Amino acid sequence: MNIIVQKFGGTSVGTIERIKNVAKRAIETKQNGFDTVIVVSAMGDTTDRLISLAKAVNLTPPxxxxxxxxxxxxxxxxxxLAMAIDGMGYKAVSLTGYQCGIITNDYYSKAKIDSIDPKRIKDELEEDKIVIIAGFQGASLSHDITTLGRGGSDTTAVALAVALEAKKCEIYTxxxxxxxxxxxxxxxxxxxxTISYDELLEMAMLGAGVMHPRSVELARKNxxxxxxxxxxxxxNVGTEIIEVKEMEKAQVRGVTLDEDIVRISVPNVPDKPGIAYKLFSSLINLNVHIDMILQNLNHDGFNDISFxxxxxxxxxxxxxxxxxxxxxxxxxxxxxxxVAKLSIVGTxxxxDVKIASGLFGKIYELGINIEMISTSEIKISCIISQSQSKQALDEVHKYFELNGL
Amino acid sequence: MNIIVQKFGGTSVGTIERIKNVAKRAIETKQNGFDTVIVVSAMGDTTDRLISLAKAVNLTPPxxxxxxxxxxxxxxxxxxLAMAIDGMGYKAVSLTGYQCGIITNDYYSKAKIDSIDPKRIKDELEEDKIVIIAGFQGASLSHDITTLGRGGSDTTAVALAVALEAKKCEIYTxxxxxxxxxxxxxxxxxxxxTISYDELLEMAMLGAGVMHPRSVELARKNxxxxxxxxxxxxxNVGTEIIEVKEMEKAQVRGVTLDEDIVRISVPNVPDKPGIAYKLFSSLINLNVHIDMILQNLNHDGFNDISFxxxxxxxxxxxxxxxxxxxxxxxxxxxxxxxVAKLSIVGTxxxxDVKIASGLFGKIYELGINIEMISTSEIKISCIISQSQSKQALDEVHKYFELNGL
Known part of the structure; x- marks a missing residue:
């Protein structure tokens, strides 16, 4: 089969007109000879509206x-969307996460996909239908409905593309x-x-927002x-995510800012072996992404732990x-x-020591204090004060000559 | 088990406050020692709103x-509702039609229940949870979502009560x-x-609106x-539906009016054996309730068929x-x-010839023409002009001394 998976986010299906637009796009894709699978999110601010409803009933809903x-x-x-496509004279069928065979664990609101049985989708494609899939959701083995958490629809799209051995996965945004x-x-x-999976992954991790890291990771792995x-x-053909090539020289490819974080410090933790592990493992069990861990041995056998x-x-x-x-x-x-996390990303x-020192130097020059630093293979992040973060973002972007690309 | 099924319609769950109210009622029922199953409809005018959305996309949606x-x-x-009950400190779980084991045929929008596997509900009740069920819906054997058509939530409630061998089924309206x-x-x-199943069934069939005939029939049968x-x-303890008792004398129990009908006449149908059967069987195959069939042999081997x-x-x-x-x-x-259908109902x-002649006489006295008549064991219906139907309803109600009950 010649399968393509196309994902359309909440804004792209935010009105009836936009849904019709997506229907047209799906039909074009079908006309171009693809077995077409469309993954969609909830319309516009529907999810927020539903959350408000829930909170009106119970401030901490199960x-x-x-x-x-x-x-x-x-x-x-x-x-x-299936109705819209039908109205334009093409065959379509909609499938929920359960119906399209997405089995997850039962970690509600942040479920992970365990397996996908693509049989139903393939059967429908073979009947010449455009298959419309509900993003963001699956079902546990006990048939309970789960959602995949943030960026869940991207994850649905990529995971389905992998399970269906699709030719490619397009994320429309x-x-x-x-x-x-x-x-x-x-x-x-x-x-x-173009951008490499790794670079996009770091940018996604750092809150660049366009794609969720889970889906990028899944695409890279497969x-x-x-x-x-x-x-x-x-x-506009957009950005293609490619395998990393040999780089002639290290180059900053993007600068990101994440203001939706909070810094927590636990002062005076007794310096015993395994005590930090104890804290972080219990937090990781809550399925929370802990970042930027800093442990200062400072006085009389006590540590300050920040993250x-x-x-x-x-x-x-x-x-x-x-x-x-x-x-x-x-x-x-x-x-x-x-606080805010400012990061530069590039394979x-x-x-390249000049890049790190250039970043720190620039921030210093702006009179901004760096509270924490963390690095990976392809990114350098600094925690700075939120009040100065937008200025820093702008200046750092300019400093690494990204304006001129 | 000591199971009760309580059904709340769209108006009863139309606002957040009302949902909280239903939550309180469910908890009271639980406190009274019942294993409590609640069936609910969509909130207020949600269904109408969704239909409008659908029509905006496709005037004849699949x-x-x-x-x-x-x-x-x-x-x-x-x-x-499950969130509301949780917020009040009681355990609850919500189940869709599929999850609670309601298997239907695939006659979309008018599906019939084929079977119910009550295992999941019983398991949840045994864990001391109040079980909340989505009315009006089920799933076909191929896991496609179906809806049960008009009055579907009542049908869900009664069918579940039967499958669960519940003590009783309460329809809150x-x-x-x-x-x-x-x-x-x-x-x-x-x-x-009190009213008998049969009487209620006739009244429901005649558009009395409170309960859908399917659910009354199901309750009676079981x-x-x-x-x-x-x-x-x-x-207010409401109306209890009971097995018909020996009646000392025939008595009109209710008068109903159904204005949502249309009269169709097919003139000059050749009078050949089986020809009316041919028409009605093809209509019945469309799952349409044909009522008040009238066949006049009028001229030269041709019939007029009206219904x-x-x-x-x-x-x-x-x-x-x-x-x-x-x-x-x-x-x-x-x-x-x-046209409108005015009916009197009573075992x-x-x-009792006096009742029928009394009805016809009263309508005649009002100067209203009776276009068609049909009768069953316990009802007499007349098709009259819609413009005079409300007046007739009022007068017939008074004539049979129902005001004084």
Missing amino acids: KRELDMLLSTGEQTTIAL DVLGIYTSDPRLVSTAKLLK NMPLIVRSAFDYN TVPIDDFDTILPTIEAFVEEVGASPILVKKD GITS | KRELDMLLSTGEQTTIAL DVLGIYTSDPRLVSTAKLLK NMPLIVRSAFDYN TVPIDDFDTILPTIEAFVEEVGASPILVKKD GITS
């Missing part, structure tokens, strides 16, 4: 029930592709024609050709941290919400 | 996709119970303390104790009728929409 509720959002879109920085923050940011492009301008977490996870982890503090006899935690940049 | 869309309405309610006539049309209509009562006034159908089914059956007309060489059909009334 996650299983929240997934039951939220999954109606995508289910609405798939039905409408409200921007033209992947930029050197967030174009809403940096007006001079430029569209990248070598699935991935294209990020505009849902509103089909003439950052996504702000949305703060309420979830607080009881666990406080239990830890009480158990080990540490001091009350310090929480700082006025090989960590091994 | 029924499979319409069911996919509409089923989100109940799914939203069950999630919110926006009126106090079953009245002698529609209280919105007849201000003097009185609440009935001898399931049924109670119709108010969702807004729990002190009434629900107005909503008119578009569905029109092509079939026209094909019939062409095939047998009948004259073009005549359609009359300005034994057909065998």
